[in-house]
Amino acid sequence: MSGLASPRPAGVAEWTVSRRELDRPVLVLSGRWTVATTREAPGEVASRMHEVLGEPEPFGIDCARLDEWDSLLVATLWRLRALRGFDPVELDLPPPLRRLLALTTSPGTDLRMPTVPVIRRSIVAHTGTTTLDAIAGLGGIAMLAGTLLRGLWPRRTPAGSREPGMQGRDLLDIFRRHGPAALPIIGLVNLLVGAILAFIGAAQLRRFGAQIFVTNLVGLALVRELGAVITAIVLCGRTGGAFAARLATMGANEELDALSVLGIDPRRFLVLPMTLALVIAMPLLYLYATAAGLLGGMLVAVNLLDLSASSFATQLVDVVPVSQFGFGLGKSVLFGLLIGLVSCRIGLLAGRSAAAVGDAATRAVVASIVGVIVLDSVCAVCADAVGL
Known part of the structure; x- marks a missing residue:
């Protein structure tokens, strides 16, 4: 100028x-x-x-x-x-x-950006707000679970045709991509976890000449707790984030709106097969993870404690009853249901931008892991109350 x-x-x-x-x-x-x-x-x-x-x-x-x-x-x-x-x-x-x-400000006004007042909340107010948000989130998850439960049974439209819902081929495809495809990483992680437990137990029990009890430590820890928890945490990062990112991307591309316009409920068409596939895959992955962890513990016991594979297996059968496997299987089903519901709900509620997709994936992983740990502690308390 x-x-x-x-x-x-x-x-x-x-x-x-x-x-x-x-x-x-x-x-x-x-x-x-x-x-x-x-x-x-x-x-x-x-x-x-x-x-x-x-x-x-x-x-x-x-x-x-x-x-x-x-x-x-x-x-x-x-x-x-x-x-x-x-x-x-x-x-x-x-x-x-x-x-x-x-339409602008009055004469003499400083035209710098206005300063937004900082609202300082007390710890009590912050805790109350966080608690209310958590309760609202649990309510939303419960409502989504009810919607998916109703979606298991096909409904008829007023014209007499069946309402569009879950497709069997989608269920099989999701199960294949998030079930058998996860075997290598789950097997490796649980093998190392079992080996670490056996190594720690061997270092302590060898002082008292009680090496055989390393089987008790590895068997009960993996069958009752770590087999299901470690598998669930791996799936939180591998599957939960993928579910949330997929739904968030579809929302950003207006694909969810397109399904609604066509009269197709996205929850029945997308969320139901995702959650159901995870519920079916989790118990199978739990059994595989437990076997891999026991194998890692046995390898350490055989090589460091001079135990034979037969003595390890015999001690394992004596100290780990079938009820413990049932407890682990039940927890794995709950973990799969929790990961599916939490991840899909976060994906459905994500914003419509590229940044929102990444935020949804991150939130889904974090929320799923926290939920798995909390649910596991609740199951442990309930099992102790009933004497399991």
Whole structure:
């Protein structure tokens, strides 16, 4: 932009100051005052105008030579008004420009971004809000579970046709991608967990000559707790995040809205096969994970404690009853249901942007892991109450 008299190419934004009408300064604007043709910030231009105009006094604006203007000119005059304190209604401006300036702040107002007041909440208020949010989330999960339970039975429309719902091929495809495909990682993790438990137990029990009891430690820990919990945590990261990201992406692409318009309930069509496949896969993965963990413990016991594989297996059968396997299988079913419901609900409620997809996946993984740990503690308390 120009100051008092800088030649510029035709069409660019220019301004000069002249003295007319009883020696009153007049700001003459010409050219194209648009964002596309101007690189300087409105605040810088307004500051230079203020310096050239001198002491604050009444002045006019000549806009007869303007070729084009947009929000850049509004912002510049807005800032200039704050510096000099004039009323835009009294200026010789085009009516649209005058109306836009009239909608801005009052004269003399600092045009910096307003400061948002920081609301400081007490620990009690924060805890109460978090608790209410958690209760609301549990209620939403319960409602989703009820909807999926009703979706297991096909319903008839008023026209007599069956309402669209879960497809069997979708269930098999999801089961294949999140069941057998997860065997390598689950087997490796549980094998190492079993080996670590046996190694820790061997280091302590060898002092008392009670190496055989390492079988008790590894067997009960894996069958009762770690087999199901470790498998569930792996699936939280591998499957829960994938479910949430898939549903969030479909929401961002308006695919969920398209299904609703076609009369297809996304919860029955998408969430039900995801959750059901996970409920079916979890007990099978639990048995596989437990076997892998016991194998890792046996390898350590045979190589470090000079125990035979037959003695390890015999001791395992004596100390781990079938009821413990039943307890682990029941927990694995609950874990699969929890991961499916939590992940799918977070995916359905995600925002419609690329960032929301990543946020939904992260929240699903974290919420699922926390839910698995909490549910496992509840199951442990209940099992102790019934003497299991």
